[in-house]
Amino acid sequence: MSVDIDLSGRVALVTGAGRGIGREIALALAAAGADVAINDFADEPACAAVVGEIIGLGRTSICVMGDVGDDEAVNGMVERVESELGPLAVVVNNAGITRDQVVMMMDPADFDAVIRTHLRGTFLVSKAAARKMFRRREGCIVNISSVVGRRGNAGQANYAAAKAGIIGLTKSLAKELGARGVRVNAIAPGYIDTPMTQSLPDEVKKAIVEATPLRGIGQPGDVAAAVLFLASPLAKFITGCVLPVDGGLGI
Numbered sequence: 403m404s405v406d407i408d409l410s411g412r413v414a415l416v417t418g419a420g421r422g423i424g425r426e427i428a429l430a431l432a433a434a435g436a437d438v439a440i441n442d443f444a445d446e447p448a449c450a451a452v453v454g455e456i457i458g459l460g461r462t463s464i465c466v467m468g469d470v471g472d473d474e475a476v477n478g479m480v481e482r483v484e485s486e487l488g489p490l491a492v493v494v495n496n497a498g499i500t501r502d503q504v505v506m507m508m509d510p511a512d513f514d515a516v517i518r519t520h521l522r523g524t525f526l527v528s529k530a531a532a533r534k535m536f537r538r539r540e541g542c543i544v545n546i547s548s549v550v551g552r553r554g555n556a557g558q559a560n561y562a563a564a565k566a567g568i569i570g571l572t573k574s575l576a577k578e579l580g581a582r583g584v585r586v587n588a589i590a591p592g593y594i595d596t597p598m599t600q601s602l603p604d605e606v607k608k609a610i611v612e613a614t615p616l617r618g619i620g621q622p623g624d625v626a627a628a629v630l631f632l633a634s635p636l637a638k639f640i641t642g643c644v645l646p647v648d649g650g651l652g653i
């Protein structure tokens with residue numbers, strides 16, 4: 403059995419890939435041979451830089467800017483990827499935001515914004531891609547959830563609800579698409595060093611490290627490695643799973 407992950411000839415779309423975990427996932431998929439479309443909401447220069455890095459790896463890449471919570475934007479994005487790069491084989495729903503606050507103080511607009519980007523965004527992108535994959539009887543979707551979606555977190559009820567929702571969506575879609583050979587999985591990262599977490603107070607970071615059995619902070623590459631595995635033929639009999647990449651934090 404060969405354990406090399408070879409995604410050459412495959413087309414992937416990664417949402418929220420201008421920086422952080424999404425950027426690393428996009429680069430890992432390209433390094434494994436895939437052509438990769440880079441989605442991001444606002445930061446076009448960042449997206450263009452990732453596209454440039456992927457082209458530097460000898461792969462094809464395009465920027466598809468747009469809000470994952472907007473159905474017209476999402477449908478246009480998926481159509482453009484298929485017409486410019488080819489049939490979508492791998493979709494990674496990674497785009498995300500936080501609007502942290504305890505429930506008693508939370509502005510309903512911040513609840514809605516987080517649900518919209520994470521849960522509605524994952525639904526819309528998955529729906530558009532699934533319609534193509536279902537017909538072709540091929541494809542795989544990887545959704546980025548969180549340890550917080552499995553355990554909850556004080557001050558992040560909106561985010562935890564969205565990430566728990568992504569787990570329910572993942573399992574339901576896995577059941578809907580499995581008979582057609584389309585796989586749908588989720589990854590639940592713990593604390594990962596990215597712009598999203600860099601602003602956390604030092605005492606919060608210290609407490610997270612102490613609560614993590616492997617006593618560390620994850621890197622974006624740790625999540626990208628799990629995506630590569632789930633997107634590869636090595637995971638051909640895996641669907642509906644929630645793979646923790648959290649140093650044991652979720653145990």
Ligand code: NDP
Pocket residue numbers: 417418419420421422423424441442443444445468469470471495496497498499519523546547548549590591592593594595596597598599
């Ligand atoms: P970052 O904040 O570093 O990156 C998030 C990316 O998502 C940005 O590029 C941002 O683009 C993009 N984005 C935000 N809203 C939208 C939208 N509506 N449409 C398209 N793109 C959008 O976050 P991380 O890399 O840390 O997180 C990536 C994913 O991993 C998220 O889903 C997050 O919840 C999850 N995660 C992260 C953990 C961590 O510890 N970092 C732990 C567990 C899960 P722009 O800059 O243009 O707004």
